Amino acid sequence: MIDYGKVLSRTVVETPKSGIRKFFDLMSTMKDVVGLTVGEPDFQTPWHIREAGIASLEKGRTYYTANAGLMELRQEINNYMTRRFSVSYDPASEVIVTVGGSEAIDLAFRAVIEAGDEIIIPTPSFVCYAPLARIAGGVPVILETKFEDKFKIDPEALKAAITPKTKMLVLPYPNNPTGAIMTRQELSEIAEILRDTNILVLSDEIYAEMTYTGDHCSIASLEGMWERTIIASGFSKAYAMTGWRMGYLCAPAPIAEQMLKLHQYGIMSSPTTAQFAAIEALKNGEEDIRMMVNEYNRRRRYIYNGLKSIGIESFEPEGAFYIFPKIGDYGLTGEEFCSKLLYDYKCAIVPGSAFGQGGENFARISYAYSIQHITQALERIEAFVKTL
Amino acid sequence: MNTELLKLLENDARLTASQLAVMLDGDAEQIAKELEEYEKNGTILGYKAIVDWEKTEQESVTAMIDVKLTPQRDRGFDRVAEKIYNYPEVKSVYLMSGAYDLSVLIEGKTMKEVAFFVSQKLAPIEAVISTATHFVLHKYKDKGVLYDASEIDERGNV
Ligand SMILES: Cc1ncc(COP(=O)(O)O)c(C=O)c1O
Numbered sequence: 001m002i003d004y005g006k007v008l009s010r011t012v013v014e015t016p017k018s019g020i021r022k023f024f025d026l027m028s029t030m031k032d033v034v035g036l037t038v039g040e041p042d043f044q045t046p047w048h049i050r051e052a053g054i055a056s057l058e059k060g061r062t063y064y065t066a067n068a069g070l071m072e073l074r075q076e077i078n079n080y081m082t083r084r085f086s087v088s089y090d091p092a093s094e095v096i097v098t099v100g101g102s103e104a105i106d107l108a109f110r111a112v113i114e115a116g117d118e119i120i121i122p123t124p125s126f127v128c129y130a131p132l133a134r135i136a137g138g139v140p141v142i143l144e145t146k147f148e149d150k151f152k153i154d155p156e157a158l159k160a161a162i163t164p165k166t167k168m169l170v171l172p173y174p175n176n177p178t179g180a181i182m183t184r185q186e187l188s189e190i191a192e193i194l195r196d197t198n199i200l201v202l203s204d205e206i207y208a209e210m211t212y213t214g215d216h217c218s219i220a221s222l223e224g225m226w227e228r229t230i231i232a233s234g235f236s237k238a239y240a241m242t243g244w245r246m247g248y249l250c251a252p253a254p255i256a257e258q259m260l261k262l263h264q265y266g267i268m269s270s271p272t273t274a275q276f277a278a279i280e281a282l283k284n285g286e287e288d289i290r291m292m293v294n295e296y297n298r299r300r301r302y303i304y305n306g307l308k309s310i311g312i313e314s315f316e317p318e319g320a321f322y323i324f325p326k327i328g329d330y331g332l333t334g335e336e337f338c339s340k341l342l343y344d345y346k347c348a349i350v351p352g353s354a355f356g357q358g359g360e361n362f363a364r365i366s367y368a369y370s371i372q373h374i375t376q377a378l379e380r381i382e383a384f385v386k387t388l
Numbered sequence: 389m390n391t392e393l394l395k396l397l398e399n400d401a402r403l404t405a406s407q408l409a410v411m412l413d414g415d416a417e418q419i420a421k422e423l424e425e426y427e428k429n430g431t432i433l434g435y436k437a438i439v440d441w442e443k444t445e446q447e448s449v450t451a452m453i454d455v456k457l458t459p460q461r462d463r464g465f466d467r468v469a470e471k472i473y474n475y476p477e478v479k480s481v482y483l484m485s486g487a488y489d490l491s492v493l494i495e496g497k498t499m500k501e502v503a504f505f506v507s508q509k510l511a512p513i514e515a516v517i518s519t520a521t522h523f524v525l526h527k528y529k530d531k532g533v534l535y536d537a538s539e540i541d542e543r544g545n546v
Binding site for chain 1: 412
């Protein structure tokens with residue numbers, strides 16, 4: 001008999017499952033649950049974008065593309081980044097089309113991490129950074145952000161976290177799960193600290209279109225930052241294209257060249273149909289984004305006020321489509337709160353602890369749902385909270 | 389004109405003034421006043437449920453009738469349109485450009501009932517030159533709402 005304990009990678013075996021997944025598995029065993037758990041838009045991909053994908057199939061465009069992706073798509077990505085965030089990348093050598101933002105993040109880590117390198121990861125944040133950094137041989141250094149600081153990076157705390165082994169700072173803004181953003185002013189304080197170092201920045205800008213109190217600022221647009229920044233982004237959130245698995249990387253050529261090798265050997269090229277759809281999204285999708293973001297914004301106000309009137313305190317989210325209420329005041333941990341809410345009141349939200357250190361007294365609520373659905377969930381949360 | 393407010397209600401008429409106020413970052417009393425104004429001046433004409441009668445026991449057929457008319461002196465088509473829309477079974481009447489003049493949407497319990505309406509009520513109207521009746525076989529989408537959409541949220545959790 002084979003001994004699986006001996007054949008599997010220790011690092012991978014020791015990597016925990018995503019805490020979101022754990023909670024979802026629980027929820028899917030129950031009936032009539034009103035969930036606010038998903039991390040993806042409730043909109044369908046706009047029809048003209050879907051049509052572009054279909055048209056590419058009809059024309060028989062079923063081949064591999066260039067490793068880095070269709071040239072036209074890379075050009076459109078550069079046009080988009082220039083137009084929206086004033087950062088430019090050479091489509092020939094500085095843009096890579098990936099299988100979702102997820103692959104983009106993975107490539108960025110694997111292309112730069114040497115065993116023992118420290119990767120500073122602000123938390124609460126998306127679940128993939130620490131596991132992927134560790135699997136690439138890195139050592140995650142957690143930088144806990146605070147409710148009192150609106151979950152932004154505190155420059156002093158960042159300074160304290162930096163050591164001679166620091167390789168990279170992950171910049172997860174707009175943030176899943178907290179809804180925090182960082183403004184140009186706040187980013188420039190971070191830039192100030194990094195400017196004369198050899199520290200890289202991995203800026204996860206997948207929610208860049210979803211900001212509600214001002215336009216997103218990319219740290220790469222700040223002086224001295226372009227040369228050290230890898231931008232990971234994608235189409236999943238902005239264009240409601242999660243299932244297409246379309247993301248991209250923008251980085252200076254010397255870094256992009258190495259990331260491209262990993263992509264070349266591991267993936268070959270991103271799905272061709274999805275690439276054609278992505279071109280259409282970038283060319284003609286601005287109106288769709290505006291429509292969806294306006295809708296998220298209305299829901300954001302609605303859920304923020306709804307929680308407030310129940311008596312649950314939250315930081316008013318400024319980006320993405322999540323709110324991160326502070327539920328720790330009821331004498332239960334976040335996990336206990338969420339479990340009881342699920343079992344007794346059939347409402348599912350994700351414990352903040354799933355997003356790392358600093359999330360223990362919080363829960364993530366997604367507002368990528370209709371107002372009627374949100375209303376129903378709020379009623380259940382209110383009924384539950386009244387019993388505490 | 390608060391088109392954002394109107395669009396939200398067009399999409400979901402059950403939203404209350406206080407819900408709308410929160411969503412639009414406005415004041416509930418102000419919104420309630422606006423709505424009252426829209427109702428008074430006829431910008432908002434009503435709030436109705438969209439019913440899929442195919443899912444009920446109630447038999448129902450819908451037909452669209454193209455009607456050609458001779459225009460009447462002074463009043464054009466208005467008087468004929470009025471004559472037609474006063475029948476309660478007539479759900480909509482549109483003045484059209486193109487090959488015919490009025491498009492009449494009618495709902496009846498049976499095809500026979502609709503046929504009776506066309507031959508006994510519509511056709512005899514003096515100005516009516518001809519009619520062409522098209523029966524609706526199935527509604528896929530009406531007023532922006534899908535009739536067969538599945539309700540299951542299949543989104544994965546990440
Ligand atoms: C912050 C963040 N980054 C990256 C991703 C990855 O998205 P995708 O791989 O669909 O582009 C997600 C998805 O939830 C996310 O929330």
